[in-house]
Amino acid sequence: MDSVVKNFPPIQVGEQIIEFPHLVPHVVDLPNHGPDGRTLRVRISYQSHVFSQSCAHDAEDFDFLDEGKNKRTFCIDRFNLSQGLPAICTNLLESNAYTWESKDKNRVSNLAVIDGALVSGRHHVVVYYLFPSKVDGLDVEMVVKSAxxxxxxxxxxxxxxxxIQKVKTCFYTKKRIP
Structure with missing residues (x-):
């Protein structure tokens, strides 16, 4: 399902209330990439997997239900990484970083390496998909599923x-990528 999460309600983890003001959707302009050299506008939004991890389906101890109603537990490492995601994702688009499709649990997603180094090893990655926006003034939606x-x-x-090639493909074909 293609959808944009506009904001996340606070969650309680133990005695602490965790809030997510940094994960509000934001727009990145890509000048000269639209028809007749106009600007393509990409809205970036996030899903709850950027600050949580899975837990057993029958788990009694979980922190919240994700967008698909699956049990999730708060992950401090992912949450800390999520603090920088707006700037990271903006940079990935503006720098026209490399991306590729990757299969995980029988689903295909786009991946991009945050540090940009295409050298085998351990990397922080952003997992995302694109779809045409139905919002006036926006062209493409980029949904960050996880990082x-x-x-x-x-x-x-x-x-x-x-x-940008993937964004343009999404825009011109009017299809979800992948």
């Missing part, structure tokens, strides 16, 4: 694209 650390072997990644 975490992952071992990547770049020898196994044969097809890499530039992020």
């Amino acid at each position: 975490y650390e992952k071992d990547i072997n770049f020898d196994h990644i044969k097809r890499r694209f530039r992020m």
